[in-house]
Amino acid sequence: MNTYSKLPLSLVAMVLSCMMVSKAIANDAPAAASAKPKAVAASGPSDDDLSKALLNKINKGSGDIVIRTGDLPTGNPPPQAKPETKPEAKPKVAKAPAKPVEKDPIEVVQWTYMDGPGGPENWASLGKENLACMKGKSQSPININVDRAVKAEMAPLEFLYRPSPLSIVDNGYTVLVNYGEGSNVIAEGRQYRLVQFHFHKPSEEAINGDRTDMVAHLVHQHHDGSFLEVSVLMSTKPPASTRRYLWGNDEVKGNSLIQTLWNNVPLVKGKVETPPVVIDVNQLLPADRGYFTYMGSLSTPPCTENVLRYVMKTPIYVSPEQVKNFDRIYPMNARPLQPKGDRLVKESTGN
Template sequence: MKKINLTPPSLAAFSLLIGLMFAGIAIASDSHDAPAPAATATPASKPKAVSGSADDEMSKALMNKISKGSGDIVIRTGDLPAGTAAAEAKTAEAKPKAAAKMNKSSEKEAADAHGVHWSYIDGPGGPENWGNLSKDNLACLKGKTQSPININVDRAVKAELPPIEFLYRPSSLSIVDNGHTVMVNYGEGSNLIVDGRQYRLVQFHFHKPSEEAINGERTDMVVHLVHQHHDGSLAVVGVLMSTKNSPVARKFWFGDEPAKGNPLIQTLWNNIPLVKNKTEMPGVMIDVNQMLPSDRSYFTYMGSLTTPPCSENVLWFVMKNPISVSEDQVKNFDRIYPMNARPLQPKGDRLIKETKGN
């Protein structure tokens, strides 16, 4: 037998040749694992363990495609071992599912909040939940000087209060049913002056029954006249409306004469738009002075808006004497808004002042 001497260069070449032979065997093989000795073949019924990362398995599948000469090289999940495909699918789905699970509650709450609008009816949008509908409404829930309140006459401080100067002038009617009440946007040039501060009349709107209570009793309706100072602060005048004549308006000792309708109220009701949230300007002139009582004595306190966002630091003036409206006028508003008054809020330690001697 002839002895072969392998020099280092020959040995390197021989090693490369052996490596290529085994590489050819690996490429030709249809298995993703290293070939096993013939004597210890793995039974077909026993599933093969998947080893290595998903990238290793993808490389082996690619080599298998090349060895078969299958044309365009496209790796599909079907080309990968079952364990690898499942593992990759599980990994791909894990993050979205986890994120969806984490955000499920917050998304539901957001959807509920955006889908529910505030109202006066008990439920998700009711007064007890106004503060939960938006972060802008937190004052409705956590405010300490909220309106409306019950005015206990016996607990009000009698004081020499400055008279309210109502410098109102006629305005062209601009009226809208905003889905919560009937509101009139008033023209510029009408102002209220009290204690040296001037507020411009911006708009007025109605509630049924009156939101304010006097000694625990609410009247049939109330009109809120909303004013704004040039610094942005607000002053609201509440004029109570009643179908019962005041004692000074009674003409017969044996009974009450039915209250007459208010002419301005009738003009407004005649021009309520047929479509909600659509402002109508019918070319009619109105004078808000027609909704002021002849006796201008009042209660005053610090409170808030009575609708969301329930902003506080609002200066309130509640006229002590109501104006008269007819039952038909109240019934007509009732046909649109049977009840649009916020529940009474805690008075707390707030001070209520009352015009002295009235």
């Protein structure tokens, strides 16, 4: 008999158990590290089975005491550690977009002719595009001192105006007429197209410190973008040519074009009306075409400079009622006079 058979059964079982544990650790170390301990199924081999298998091996004299799977009694295989299952991820619930925080609306200050935040002294502060209204050096309107104007022989203005369909709007600052294409003025050899004309009360320009009842500004533009503006003064004083009789004076009526415009002023501000009416801007020109000229600007924001300005020396006549009608819409819409500085003002002679 082999000497190993004399070993006590308990010792053999202990050796067998240690060997089995060592092999399990060596072969399954990664899985064992992550697996949770599980209960061994009751159907696996018992300690008695393992001991008998070991003794069998020793009695055969094979020289090793390793127990293989084939040496064990048939039965259910030892339980395997089940891989740890991760809990299923819960679906993410989309969050509703956060509501924007409501802010108080910023009050936009509109420019105006009246004193206040939007008044002429604050036009430049209403936007960077209006900086010329404060920092410009050649702003309009100005006071024209006739004694200081340089008398010069200059070519007369050539007014090449033709009739146009009426397009009129009350834009919130004045009554403005958009004029049809094909009407031009030639000044200093350059041709400018008449774009629109509008009105101010009182006149923005002053002659020797005096302003007339109203003024019409005829705005022209060259194809290079530069502006030319003709100012036609309007007065309720009857022209000097009015004849006087013992029984009274010749009847002086108002300006027919002005009356047509007032008849068609839209009821709603900002709405352009195009009634079936044809107008002729030549009716706004005085018979005497003499003028003053200087370099100025637009007289409303953004106060663009390098505008060639012409002021007709002779006013046209309008009736007091026509002035009152405009006064009912705009009692005052004239910019204050601006510093003349060292600008040159010329007066045409011989026209």
